[in-house]
Amino acid sequence: MKKKNEKNEKLDQLSQHTEDGRGHKLTTNQGVPINDNQHTLSVGDRGPSLLEDIIFQEKMTHFDHERIPERVVHPRGSGAHGVFEAYESMAKYTKADFLSKAGKKTPVFVRFSTVVGFRGSSDLARDVRGFATKFYTDQGNYDLVANNMPVFFIQDAMKFPDLVHSIKPEPHHEMPQATAAHDTFWDFASLMPESTHVLMWIMSGRGIPRSYRMMEGFGVHTFKWINDKGKVTLVKLHWKPVLGVHGVVWDEAQKISGMDPDFHRRDLWEAIEKGQYPEFELGVQMVAEKDEHKFNFDLLDPTKIIPEEEVPVKIIGKMTLNRNPDNFFAETEQVAFHPGHIVPGIDFTNDPLLQGRLFSYIDTQLKRLGGPNFHEIPINRPIAPQHNNQREGHMRQQINRGRTAYDPNTLADGYPAQAKEKDGGFTSHTEKIDAHKVRARSKSFTDYFSQATLFYNSQTKAEKQQIIDAFSFELGKVENEDIRKRMVGQLTQVDKGLAEGISKNLGFKTPAGPQKPVQRGVPADANPSDYEPLKKKQKVKIDPALSMERSLKKTVKTRKIGFLIGEGVDEESLLKMRAALLAEGAVVEIIGTHLGEFETASGKHLKADKSLSTAGSVLYDALFVPAGKRSIQQLKGQGKALVFLNEAYKHYKPIAMEGEARELLGMLHFGNRSTTELEEDGVIVQEKGHSDLALKFTTAIAQHRFWYRTGVDEIPA
Numbered sequence: 001m002k003k004k005n006e007k008n009e010k011l012d013q014l015s016q017h018t019e020d021g022r023g024h025k026l027t028t029n030q031g032v033p034i035n036d037n038q039h040t041l042s043v044g045d046r047g048p049s050l051l052e053d054i055i056f057q058e059k060m061t062h063f064d065h066e067r068i069p070e071r072v073v074h075p076r077g078s079g080a081h082g083v084f085e086a087y088e089s090m091a092k093y094t095k096a097d098f099l100s101k102a103g104k105k106t107p108v109f110v111r112f113s114t115v116v117g118f119r120g121s122s123d124l125a126r127d128v129r130g131f132a133t134k135f136y137t138d139q140g141n142y143d144l145v146a147n148n149m150p151v152f153f154i155q156d157a158m159k160f161p162d163l164v165h166s167i168k169p170e171p172h173h174e175m176p177q178a179t180a181a182h183d184t185f186w187d188f189a190s191l192m193p194e195s196t197h198v199l200m201w202i203m204s205g206r207g208i209p210r211s212y213r214m215m216e217g218f219g220v221h222t223f224k225w226i227n228d229k230g231k232v233t234l235v236k237l238h239w240k241p242v243l244g245v246h247g248v249v250w251d252e253a254q255k256i257s258g259m260d261p262d263f264h265r266r267d268l269w270e271a272i273e274k275g276q277y278p279e280f281e282l283g284v285q286m287v288a289e290k291d292e293h294k295f296n297f298d299l300l301d302p303t304k305i306i307p308e309e310e311v312p313v314k315i316i317g318k319m320t321l322n323r324n325p326d327n328f329f330a331e332t333e334q335v336a337f338h339p340g341h342i343v344p345g346i347d348f349t350n351d352p353l354l355q356g357r358l359f360s361y362i363d364t365q366l367k368r369l370g371g372p373n374f375h376e377i378p379i380n381r382p383i384a385p386q387h388n389n390q391r392e393g394h395m396r397q398q399i400n401r402g403r404t405a406y407d408p409n410t411l412a413d414g415y416p417a418q419a420k421e422k423d424g425g426f427t428s429h430t431e432k433i434d435a436h437k438v439r440a441r442s443k444s445f446t447d448y449f450s451q452a453t454l455f456y457n458s459q460t461k462a463e464k465q466q467i468i469d470a471f472s473f474e475l476g477k478v479e480n481e482d483i484r485k486r487m488v489g490q491l492t493q494v495d496k497g498l499a500e501g502i503s504k505n506l507g508f509k510t511p512a513g514p515q516k517p518v519q520r521g522v523p524a525d526a527n528p529s530d531y532e533p534l535k536k537k538q539k540v541k542i543d544p545a546l547s548m549e550r551s552l553k554k555t556v557k558t559r560k561i562g563f564l565i566g567e568g569v570d571e572e573s574l575l576k577m578r579a580a581l582l583a584e585g586a587v588v589e590i591i592g593t594h595l596g597e598f599e600t601a602s603g604k605h606l607k608a609d610k611s612l613s614t615a616g617s618v619l620y621d622a623l624f625v626p627a628g629k630r631s632i633q634q635l636k637g638q639g640k641a642l643v644f645l646n647e648a649y650k651h652y653k654p655i656a657m658e659g660e661a662r663e664l665l666g667m668l669h670f671g672n673r674s675t676t677e678l679e680e681d682g683v684i685v686q687e688k689g690h691s692d693l694a695l696k697f698t699t700a701i702a703q704h705r706f707w708y709r710t711g712v713d714e715i716p717a
């Protein structure tokens, strides 16, 4: 039996769930039993079909209407149910009930997504990831509609359609799919210096996550928390994955896209089915209202972070995703998030991107879900009761009794009545604003590069190289050379070495600096020099939290280890290693030279989970080759087995080989070195029976990647 959480039980009570039809007769949607689901009604068995075949008509009409518009951005996604538990009371800062006491549990539904690719595109695109959470709180639904990057491309929502039009496939031939690597995006980006900071994040390993379970989430905007005395605290929200933040490398990402385009979806699904529930801690950076202007950037600017070195992230609760959806369409496709779904104790700031989002999300749900009653779709339905005078509209589910649908009234004794603030009624923060109505960007938003530099400087050597390579790939796909140069010109403002590295790969001289004009959004009557991009002195030079390698969590939990075997594998070698890895919480899959049963050297039988042709090393975090004379003989004769190992080495992954498996070394590109040298590079090779092989291998897996191993570039795989 699957575990059910509170929300699920509630939905079941509302009889929205039906089981899979076992034991029931087939019926029409009107409940009429169907006695032939194979043939249309026709005039004779070779004659024309009849219009009066209402069974066919109903079936076909429903089928023809099965698609709803995919999301204009974030169409490709995967969801999961779970629960959020508060670690402590945050009542001092917010009256939000779900954060009001330690141990308070709130059901949640999360949808992770890519942004650019269509619904059927690969999970491994280089892209921002969406991380949207619906908290079904006792005070109503709260949506934290976040991304895995803490900053956005643009500062004003007015530019969102332009951004999205530029990054989506080009409109004349609808290519390329699910990638920014084409002219229109970089044309736009190279003219929008404010996007530089997020580009650094996307070009890092964060743009190609290892798993949805290993990504951070960021609310991006500064929000307000308000306590019961009306006191405001400015906050930025973070999700921190308990397993740490991990990416894959670009070569891997491209190969995974071919081998398993559902890689992230499958990973999330399987982890939950196995009971390895993904966990994320909720963190908050808090700034007293009086300190709003103490920073050298504007807290309203969504292209800026508050460095964790400046304001630490306080961890206040944990979300555990513990149940897969029952039906993808009903839940993951129909879930409707909106940054405007907030609860008392939370309020908006005047971030111009957030303000624009407050319009866009409702508007998009009206189109996608077909009308104003989308809140009645089970996945969107709050568990808090709803009473108001809204009525009718497409697909209305609720059957409201009574005569009154207006306020004030006496016929229903004045109900539903307004809640008082003390009874938990929502009140907006009474902010005083005294200003002219203008179309303008505040000057405090014009430092575009300082934090991009902070991000770059906080990366390790390997991570910097990854960023250079990523820019080189993306811009290398751009056909127009002016665009390439303009973009690199902009990157000279981030770091000279970065710009030089990319220029070298693209085959031109590094531009001296950015091209003019670099500033958009300057009011027509303004003095342009007032709006020159600034580079302000940074308090923080390096923020380790920005680097994945510097903030590594050393664990092998849920890591997927592939065992390469042939007939006659040494059973003891295999079982010992498997037991050691499983004990540490890793996942083991046996990859055979063929599928089905294998006879071990001692005459026992075991089954392969995958074969060399249905798997690839890119789908695993590490590889082990157990001992076994015959098994190794067979692997030696399989080019694919050698590709597996060479590729794993190329992708910096730990490898272990026992007993006869060492004979493979001579056939591998990296094998021609001493055991000690190999071990330093995360390749552990031992005679059979050494007791510390498993320990050394698990320690290497906990390090995840050996970024600085030798000879990687020479491997042709």
Ligand code: HDD
Residues within 6 Å of the ligand: 071, 072, 073, 074, 077, 111, 112, 113, 129, 130, 131, 132, 145, 146, 147, 152, 156, 157, 160, 218, 219, 220, 221, 302, 335, 336, 337, 353, 356, 357, 360, 361, 362, 364, 365
């Ligand atoms: Fe957005 C979807 C996150 C800026 C307009 N957005 C969407 C989703 C996520 C985000 C995670 C997918 C939700 C789901 O899984 O259903 N969006 C962000 C973040 C932003 C951001 C973190 C910047 C801080 N978005 C943004 C702007 C606009 C939109 C500036 C428009 C003014 N976003 C939308 C949308 C979508 C959407 C068009 C498409 C589908 C949907 O809303 O439900 O309304």
